[in-house]
Amino acid sequence: MLINANAAACQPIDGHLAALAGGRVACSEFKYRRGIEIFGEGEDAEYVYQITSGAVRTYKMLPDGRRQINAFHLQGDMFGFENGITHRFSADALVETHVRIIKRGSILNAMQSRVVSTKTLICYVTQNLQHAEDHMLLLGRKTALERVAAFLLEMDERLNHPPMIVLMNRRDIADYLGITLETVSRAFSVLRDEALLRFDGNTQRRLELLDRQVLAKFDA
Known part of the structure; x- marks a missing residue:
């Protein structure tokens, strides 16, 4: 969701994003005010996001009205990767936040035939799985x-x-x-x-x- 966000020209990509795409993707930079939704649960997962400043929370609203936050994303972090076509969580800005927004298809195209990208993606996914496991242990034990x-x-x-x-x-x-x-x-x-x-x-x-x-x- 790009409502109530201000777009700007993108600066050169860096960090995990550069390692994945090799600097060959086009992106836009958006500014979200505190509390503004970036995407909602069930929306099409068309984009991947990288935070350049600020912080984002991703969460799910439970049937009884409670909210479960599954992650806080900080400067430099990427989020929005999904194994399906829609988002499993909602995301909004904790403070005024600037994010780079890249089409998921653009990253996948740029990664083709780049072994280093595959290794980086595996490392990134593994780190996220470890965080999810640690969070599950924290909540349960x-x-x-x-x-x-x-x-x-x-x-x-x-x-x-x-x-x-x-x-x-x-x-x-x-x-x-x-x-x-x-x-x-x-x-x-x-x-x-x-x-x-x-x-x-x-x-x-x-x-x-x-x-x-x-x-x-x-x-x-």
């Missing part, structure tokens, strides 16, 4: 405190261990971890009281991890 600790370590790793992590809101975290908003807040309080993290500011969305090694023990 870990306590609430272990889930929050695992989430913090995941974000820290993906952001290359920044001095300060800027998180999404607590509702998004709860819907990703499969727990309640109140449970997320209690877990953060426990980790703060254990001197494993420190909040910066009143919103409690910016935090510093004080002891990654001890925090990892909750995720053992």
Whole structure:
């Protein structure tokens, strides 16, 4: 869905996208305001997306009205790959987000006869399968405190261990971890009281991890 998004000329592709297509695909760059839908569940999966700035959540609405977030996509990430013709999840922007949009067919055409592309695609798919398996384990076997600790370590790793992590809101975290908003807040309080993290500011969305090694023990 490209409604309420501003299009611009695409910059040279990079990262996973360049490795897959060899720089031989045409793309457009769109800007989505916070909360704007990028595509909806059940829509035709015509495009692949790469984030140049911002963040995106992909999710599914359950029959009882609850929302399950299956992934957060950050700068440099690609999303929108499907094994069928329609999207299994919806996607929207967590903050103002810029994405490159490429026709899926263009990538497949560019990949033909490129062994390096095949290897890159296998690696990329394997990484996504590993994330899905880790998320399934997190939802099915870990306590609430272990889930929050695992989430913090995941974000820290993906952001290359920044001095300060800027998180999404607590509702998004709860819907990703499969727990309640109140449970997320209690877990953060426990980790703060254990001197494993420190909040910066009143919103409690910016935090510093004080002891990654001890925090990892909750995720053992």
